């Protein structure tokens with residue numbers, strides 16, 4: 001059965017454009033997969049903890065040697081990894097925050113990229129020293145930016161650490177089938193914004209055929 005993991009990362013609620021995009025995507029997904037399961041992971045308003053010293057020690061202790069405290073420290077990470085493993089498809093609604101992703105999403109990534117669990121190191125491999133351990137997953141990135149010019153070939157493409165970062169880090173996990181929809185101009189408004197919304201909506205509606 002198909003399972004969609006919906007990850008919302010904006011701290012805004014009803015005013016959030018990325019949430020409006022994930023909602024639109026979910027409506028379309030529900031029509032395409034009437035009996036599929038949808039799981040939500042809220043990051044924007046329910047931030048998860050950053051990794052700390054105890055987490056690093058626990059994560060790099062072999063699982064069979066972990067003491068009960070170390071197992072406790074990794075409990076949330078284990079839950080997030082299990083959720084991710086079960087999903088067959090993933091949609092992430094993600095604003096650009098200071099050229100990159102919201103820190104809540106970075107914390108989620110740090111909790112879910114686990115050596116020997118979701119990825120492994122293969123030094124010297126051309127292209128990437130990581131071999132992801134998650135397979136057969138499709139990811140949709142719904143990316144929102146207040147400004148404009150960050151898309152490929154845009155004037156500020158070189159400052160975009162949002163999409164290239166997400167593609168690289170999902171690649172670390174073994175998720176390479178990634179489709180992106182971009183919405184820019186959200187902080188600018190006007191006709192260019194209206195056109196951008198129309199384009200983004202058309203793209204979302206076309207994603208699932």
Ligand SMILES: Cc1cc2nc3c(=O)[nH]c(=O)nc-3n(C[C@H](O)[C@H](O)[C@H](O)COP(=O)(O)O)c2cc1C
Nearest residue numbers: 010012016017018095096097098099145146147186
């Ligand atoms: C903390 C913060 C940092 C931001 N940094 C950028 C940025 O670097 N570039 C940009 O184009 N927009 C930036 N924005 C604007 C957001 O990308 C824009 O408001 C977007 O619509 C937010 O997504 P949301 O509507 O889903 O909340 C920033 C907004 C916030 C709150």
